Amino acid sequence: MDSGGKSRKSGRVRRVPEKAGQMLQDEEVFGSPEPPPFDREEDSSEEFNATAADENEADESSSDAQAGVDEDAASSASGQHDSEISDVVPDEASPARPVTAMQQFIRQPKRRPFADPEIPNKHSQGVYFKRAHNKEQINTFAWLTANDPVINQLFLQMRTASLPALALPFRRFASDKSAGMGLTLFQSDASRAQDAGEAWRWFTEGLGQAWLQHLQKCESISAQALQEMLAEDKTQDLVSGQPSTLRLLSMAQDETMDTETLFQQMPLAGINGRPLPRRGWLMNFGTTVQYLAWAPNCTGLEQYLLVCPAPRGFERWSKSSAFAPSPATLSCLQLYRFVGVEMADPGHATTIDTNHTPRKALTLCSEWGRIKQAKWCPVPQNDAVKQSIPNRNHIGFLALVTGDGKVRVLNITLPSSASEECEELKLTDCAFVTKPPNTICTCVAWVSATLIAAGCANGYIAIWDLESHFSMPSPPSNPVPEFYHQCHHTYITELATSYPSYPHFLISTSMDGYTRVTDMRDPVSNAASAQRTRNPLIGLGWMDHCLSFLTCDDMTSVKAAHVRYVEHFSRVLRAGASITCLALSPAHTCILVGCADGTVTVTNAMRSLYGGRDDQLYQQVWFKHEWRRPRQVIDTSTTIPPQQQNGVASPQATPAAPTSHQNDDPPQTSDPSNPSKTRLDFPTGLTRLTSGYRLQNFKETGGLIKKRNVNSGLKDDRGTLTTLYERESAVYHAAWNPNLRAAGWAAAAVGTGLVLVEDLCVD
Numbered sequence: 001m002d003s004g005g006k007s008r009k010s011g012r013v014r015r016v017p018e019k020a021g022q023m024l025q026d027e028e029v030f031g032s033p034e035p036p037p038f039d040r041e042e043d044s045s046e047e048f049n050a051t052a053a054d055e056n057e058a059d060e061s062s063s064d065a066q067a068g069v070d071e072d073a074a075s076s077a078s079g080q081h082d083s084e085i086s087d088v089v090p091d092e093a094s095p096a097r098p099v100t101a102m103q104q105f106i107r108q109p110k111r112r113p114f115a116d117p118e119i120p121n122k123h124s125q126g127v128y129f130k131r132a133h134n135k136e137q138i139n140t141f142a143w144l145t146a147n148d149p150v151i152n153q154l155f156l157q158m159r160t161a162s163l164p165a166l167a168l169p170f171r172r173f174a175s176d177k178s179a180g181m182g183l184t185l186f187q188s189d190a191s192r193a194q195d196a197g198e199a200w201r202w203f204t205e206g207l208g209q210a211w212l213q214h215l216q217k218c219e220s221i222s223a224q225a226l227q228e229m230l231a232e233d234k235t236q237d238l239v240s241g242q243p244s245t246l247r248l249l250s251m252a253q254d255e256t257m258d259t260e261t262l263f264q265q266m267p268l269a270g271i272n273g274r275p276l277p278r279r280g281w282l283m284n285f286g287t288t289v290q291y292l293a294w295a296p297n298c299t300g301l302e303q304y305l306l307v308c309p310a311p312r313g314f315e316r317w318s319k320s321s322a323f324a325p326s327p328a329t330l331s332c333l334q335l336y337r338f339v340g341v342e343m344a345d346p347g348h349a350t351t352i353d354t355n356h357t358p359r360k361a362l363t364l365c366s367e368w369g370r371i372k373q374a375k376w377c378p379v380p381q382n383d384a385v386k387q388s389i390p391n392r393n394h395i396g397f398l399a400l401v402t403g404d405g406k407v408r409v410l411n412i413t414l415p416s417s418a419s420e421e422c423e424e425l426k427l428t429d430c431a432f433v434t435k436p437p438n439t440i441c442t443c444v445a446w447v448s449a450t451l452i453a454a455g456c457a458n459g460y461i462a463i464w465d466l467e468s469h470f471s472m473p474s475p476p477s478n479p480v481p482e483f484y485h486q487c488h489h490t491y492i493t494e495l496a497t498s499y500p501s502y503p504h505f506l507i508s509t510s511m512d513g514y515t516r517v518t519d520m521r522d523p524v525s526n527a528a529s530a531q532r533t534r535n536p537l538i539g540l541g542w543m544d545h546c547l548s549f550l551t552c553d554d555m556t557s558v559k560a561a562h563v564r565y566v567e568h569f570s571r572v573l574r575a576g577a578s579i580t581c582l583a584l585s586p587a588h589t590c591i592l593v594g595c596a597d598g599t600v601t602v603t604n605a606m607r608s609l610y611g612g613r614d615d616q617l618y619q620q621v622w623f624k625h626e627w628r629r630p631r632q633v634i635d636t637s638t639t640i641p642p643q644q645q646n647g648v649a650s651p652q653a654t655p656a657a658p659t660s661h662q663n664d665d666p667p668q669t670s671d672p673s674n675p676s677k678t679r680l681d682f683p684t685g686l687t688r689l690t691s692g693y694r695l696q697n698f699k700e701t702g703g704l705i706k707k708r709n710v711n712s713g714l715k716d717d718r719g720t721l722t723t724l725y726e727r728e729s730a731v732y733h734a735a736w737n738p739n740l741r742a743a744g745w746a747a748a749a750v751g752t753g754l755v756l757v758e759d760l761c762v763d
Contacts, residue, residue: 151186154185154186155547157185158182158184158185158545158606159606159610160179161174161179161180161182162174162179162545162588162589162604162606162607163179163604163606163607163611163615164179165179165588165589165590165604165606165607165762166604166607166618166620166695167590167602167603167604167618167619167620167695168268168590168602168620168744168760168761168762169181169585169587169588169590169743169744169760169761169762170588170761170762171348171349171351171744171761171762171763172345172347172348172349173347173348173349173740175347181349181587181588181740181743181744182587182588182740183586183587183740184500184501184544184545184586186500186501186544186547187500187501187544191500192380192500193382195379195380195449195500196379196380196381196382196385197382197384197385199379199448199449199450200379200381200385200449202449202450202466202467202470202471203385203388204384204385204388206467206470206471207470207471208466208467208470208471209388209389211431211470211475212411212431212470213389213411214431215429215430215431215475216410216411216427216429216430216431217427217428217429217430218364218425218426218427218428219425219426219428220424220425220426221365221424221425221426223424226363226365226424228312229311229312229330229332229365230309230311230312230332232286232312233252233253233286234253234284234286234287234684234753235250235251235252235253235286235684236250236251236284236286236684236687236752236753236754237249237250237682237684237685237686237687238250238251238686238687238688238689238754239686239687239688239689240262240263240264240688240689240690241264241265241266242265242266245264245265247264249262251282251284251754252284253284253285253286254283254284254285254286255283255284256281256282256283256284256357256358257281257282258278258280258281258282258354259278259279259280259281259282259756259758260277260278260279260354262278262282262689263278263623263689263691263692265692266278266690266691266692267692268622268691268692268760276762276763278758279351279352279354279758279759280352280354280756280757280758280759281338281352281354281357281358281756281757281758282689282754282755282756282757283336283358283754283755283756283757284753284754285307285309285753285754285755286309286753287309287310287311287753288309288310288732288751288753289307289308289309289310289732289733289749289753289755290308290309290310290331290370290371290372291306291307291308291371291372291373291374291733292305292306292307292308292733292735292747292749292755293305293306293374293375293376293735294306294376294735294736294737294738294739294745294747295335295376295395295396295412296376296377296378296380296396296738296739297380297381297386297395297396297739298395298739298741298742299739299741300741301339301340301341301342301350301353301741302337302338302339302340303337303338303339303340303737303739303742303745304335304336304337304338304361304395305335305336305338305358305735305747305757306333306334306335306336306374306376306398307333307334307335307336307749307755308331308332308333308334308371308374309332309334309753310332310370311329311330311331311332311365312330322457322491323439323440323457323491324405324440325369325403325404325405325440326369326370326403326404326405327369327403328367328368328369328403328404329367329369329370329403330365330366330367331365331366331367331368331369331370331371331402331403332363332364332365332366333362333363333364333365333366333371333374333398334360334362334363334364335360335361335362335363335395335412335414336358336359336360336361337358337359337360337361338352338356338358338745338757339352339353339356340352340353340741340742341353349740349741349742349743349744349761350741350742351744351759351761352745352757352758352759358757359420359422360422361414361422361423362412362414362422362423362425363422363423363424363425364410364425364426364427365424365425365426365427366402366426366427366428368400368402368403368404368406368408369402369403369404370402370403371400371401371402371403372401372402372403372442372443373399373400373401373443373444374398374399374400374401375398375399375444375445375446376396376397376398376399376446376738377396377397377398377399377446377449378446378499378586378738379446379448379449379499381394381396389413391415391416391417392413392414392415392416393413393414393415393416394411394412394413395412395413395414396412397409397410397411397412398410398412399444399446399452400444401441401442401443401444401454404435404440405435405439405440405441405457406433406434406435406440406441407432407433407434407435407441407444407452407454407464408430408432408433409430409431409432409452409466410427410430411431431470431475432464432466432469432479433477433478434464434478434479434481435478436456436460436462436481436484438458439456439457439458439460440456440457441454441455441456441457441462442454442455442456442457442491442492442493443455443492443493443494443495444495445495445496445497445506446497446499447463447497447499447503447504447506447520448499448503450465450466450467451463451464451465451466451482452464452466453483453495453497453506453520454495455492455493455494455495455508456492457490457491457492458486458490459486459487459488459489459490459491459492459510459512460484460485460486460487461483461484461485461487461492461495461506461508461518461520462481462483462484463481463482463483463484463520464479464481464482465482468482483520485518485520485523487506487508487510487516487518487523487527488508488510488511488512488514488516489510489512490510490511490512491510491511492508492509492510492511493509493510493511493536493537493538494508494509494537494538494539494540494551495507495508495540496508496540496541496542496549497542498542498544498549498563499542499544500544501544501547502547502563504519504520504521505517505518505519505520505563506518506519506520507540507542507549508540509536509537509540509551510536511536512532513532513533513534513535513536513537514529514530514532514533515529515530515533515537515540515549515551515561515566516528516529516530517529517549517563517566528566528567529566530561530566530567530569531567531569533553533554534554535554537551537552537553538551538552538579538580538581538582539551539552539558539579539581539582540582541582541583541584541591542584543560543584543589543591543605544586545588545589545606546560546562546589546605546606546609546610547562547563547564548560548561548562548563548605548609549561549563550572550582550584550591550605551582552579552582553569556574556575556576556577556578556579556595556722557571557572557573557574557575557579558571558572558573558574558575558579558582558591558593559571559572560572560605560608560609570608570609571608572591572603572605572608572609573591573593573601573603573605573608573619573698574619574698575593575595575599575601576595576597576599577595577596577597577599577722577723577725578595578596578722579593579594579595579596580594580595580596580730580731580732581593581594581731581732581733581734582594582734583734583735583736583746584736585736585737585738585743586738587736587738587739587740587743588743589604589605589606590602590603590604590605590736591603591605592622592734592735592736592746592748593734594730594731594732594733594734594748595730595731596723596724596725596729596730596731597624597723597725597729597730598624598625598626598627598725598729598730598731598750599621599623599624599625599731600621600622600623600624600731600734600748601619601620601621601622602619602620602621602622602746602760603617603618603619603620604618608698616697616698617697617698618695618696618697618698619695619696619698620693620694620695620696621691621693621696622691622693622746622748622758622760623689623690623691623748623756624689624690624691624693625687625688625689625729625731625750625752625754626687626688626689626690626729627685627686627687627688627726627728627729627750627751627752628685628686628726629685629726630680630681630682630683630684630685630686631680631681631682632680632681633680633681684752685728685752687752687754689754689756726751727751728750728751728752729750729751730750730751731748731749731750731751732749732750732751733748733749734746734747734748734749735747735748743761744759744760744761745757745758745759745760746758746759746760
């Protein structure tokens, strides 16, 4: 390489980046006792160049000033498709650098989680393939499974078990003779049991549990102080029932109602149109729900749902910049306990017991800002891990992304004794808090029991190792990430991992419109990007049964792409409005799709992706939520009857016929100068919940949308028009229960603060 910074490689000339390994620049921000390997000021530093070639830019040609690095070795290392770190010979005068936990994770041999450990490991063949393959080759199982007979057989077995479900999941568990629900077969039972025990040794046997109990500080909070933090009491008026038998109901804040009473004469449509019993609950939180998620690793009849209601004074649309931390505001986490029914057949999933009202088991308050994301660690746990804390039941680890731009990890526990009282605590500090400098964290995902990944507003993805962090004699207050790589050019909106089959693959979406799959073992050469979309994608999830990830497109459709062919998308579902949320389950292939018009639709993704020609595609609306604003009406209690005006009796006035503007803005009062004669009909607005929709064919749904647009007189070449709805009508969050025993339980939160929890299994 000449002194001008140019190198010749493979007959071409390109310029070496000025700072190939520049990631974090402020040593004091992290408070680490040892400076990070990428914190250097001059490019000519021997230690900086060796570290950059070792960890980040192995494919870039090295400078002559880089001590001890052979140019031929670096050139050959850049052509390798695997994730081995290039050999770097340190200078004799410089001390040997310690091997980080991320380097150990990269160097250790990767076993296939779906195969027998004794079978030798094969190359993953990467995530990128050329466009030369036609559609027929893409849809063949042999090509998608890399001609591996083991994976191919498991793939066909899960396809056979999942295809019979039209839209809603089956209650029975899958077996060799019958179809039903079941965990992915790409992870064997032995591997799952190994992860449930050995993956948590840092917590049960190491210093992890001690540091978590010592650094996570909570204090009790009085009922009066808690009431001041929570939202104001808000009663919700709602209409339910068939159009001919509408009923007006009223729900106070924190009140619950069973779905059998709510949806009278509106049963769910099962197979062949047979009605299904309604088992579930409707809860009123009185404010916007920021996030909700079911707790994993609950193998008993008790299931826990995490709900994050907005506190008092919450503003949905913050005026602060999305790229900067928001002001410190109150936030609240509530854990609700649901009880299931013991089934006579052990081969069937449990259902919700409507005789036990959902009970609030835990309330955690903090001053970290709004809850952007809250994700449980999906790695299984055995009984030894759950009972490792004396007199406490370990529920799981919860990763939070809050308004201040930081990532926090909480250890959620409950008392072992069966108490009906709710623990009300205020969090003052937690054991793991981190944020890269000059940016904020926007989303989070669990890679394993020890690795946690976060997307940032600057387009970088950071990964931290909890095991190495808590194994230190004194864990730093802001730990340095083990992995920090730029995957996008701007704000990352969603992040997911391909756990458990490909835990080293990170899937991310960004405001730049790209969906990217990155292998964190070699993020430079082993990465692929999907076709760019015009708008940022909403919703992202990994379905291990299909080895595919699902997201939404610019229109009103849900699309999926196989991990081996990222550029090719297949449509899974078509909605009638803009999609606002997406929920996937690790126990079956049915998905939940929430829309801006208040509908939640369910469909079987396996039938859409890998169904045969005779397998018709269906989708079904779970429920629809509608909301209208309050209107000003004449208060008859303070108005003089027309018969008594001026002391002269007059005939009763005939009510005016309804006009076509009855759904527009509130009408003007007859006497605006006297506001005492008017009032609001429903102070918080009026909500309508409908259910009992039948199965719809996929082609039929698309035809209905086009026909509606034609009848409206509007012309659009795209075939689907985007309609604006009230923000209170939209469905903002949806979630499946990840536990196999209660995998049919679904939850959805709407803009008015109502949360519907129901069992959607088909008997």
